[in-house]
Amino acid sequence: MSRARASRPVRRTGRRSGDSGTREAILAAARARFAQHGYDGATIRGIAADAGVDPSLVHHFYGTKERLFAEALRFPAVPSEVLDRVVRAGPDRLGEDLVRSVLQVWESPETRDRAIALLRSAVTNEQAAAMLRSFVEGGILGAIARVGSGDDAGFRASLVASQIVGLGIARVVLRIEPIASADIDELAAAIGPSVQRYLTGDLRGGAP
């Protein structure tokens, strides 16, 4: 399946009904800019232009670029709810379901720009890196705690994170083919068992 470019300019939609429409336009423009350029490359001026407002209004609503970033990247679905759903599917399919859930987050127009912005920004900006680490620690460690893997939960979580982050970078940031265009079921079947092994399998060697 082919897909549109990672980031699209936000179109002006005529007059907006007061503050909330303007705020939403700024947040959407911020997500698109952070997704395309990363935290360091995005400017308040560019975001304001895409949203069709004066830069001073962006500062008025959100203060600093740092605060705008945090607001723009707030996920609509609380990650722990997604993980609850995944965990209810059962411990044996946790790897595949986790991969599928994450791929759906990257696919949905609602969350796609947020995820790309976070991945792209985290590698050059410490604030974004801290957001991603806390996402890993809160989200993935939470999932592992549910399936009860004991002492090495932190190591397991970081292995899962390495595969999930790598999948995100390859698919939606670098767009390495054919992983970039593969369908979700194919990727979940291919990568799920690796994630499952990190969650509950033997990590000290032996056959895969």
Place this chain on the structure above:
Amino acid sequence: MSRARASRPVRRTGRRSGDSGTREAILAAARARFAQHGYDGATIRGIAADAGVDPSLVHHFYGTKERLFAEALRFPAVPSEVLDRVVRAGPDRLGEDLVRSVLQVWESPETRDRAIALLRSAVTNEQAAAMLRSFVEGGILGAIARVGSGDDAGFRASLVASQIVGLGIARVVLRIEPIASADIDELAAAIGPSVQRYLTGDLRGGAP
């Protein structure tokens, strides 16, 4: 094992013996800056300052930032030689040996900054992304061709790339613990079987 920060300023070492010393100082400073700030964040001015030379000299030797980047990131060990060594170890241990080789590249002072610079730059800069993609296509596809996995070699290569790139981002860029400090043998044992599965295993589901 704890490790020094990813990037260190390059110390001036007194007078240099002509052009080649100066060029090497510029390349080392460039590697350190690209590793710390990524392609877009690094400046010729900053690189020149670290190398103890005038910015005009950097332009004189290397022209554009783009060319400097390409020169600075040239790997001393040809990747295909590394892969030859890995492949000779035998197809069953290819995954673990590939992970170990990559970890050694990231560990060696000789190659560490180059690898970090490439990972960090690729997510925001198209030239660096193209370098990383060609590295994946040349290097990893080459390894897969040797173990003869047929039609889906491209898909397998991109899966391997997703895990290797994710491991690099987690370990040396984001420094997610405990993966950031784990020793090479432990990581090779934990991640090798996943990579092995991507290289030669069943990717259509079933037990890990």
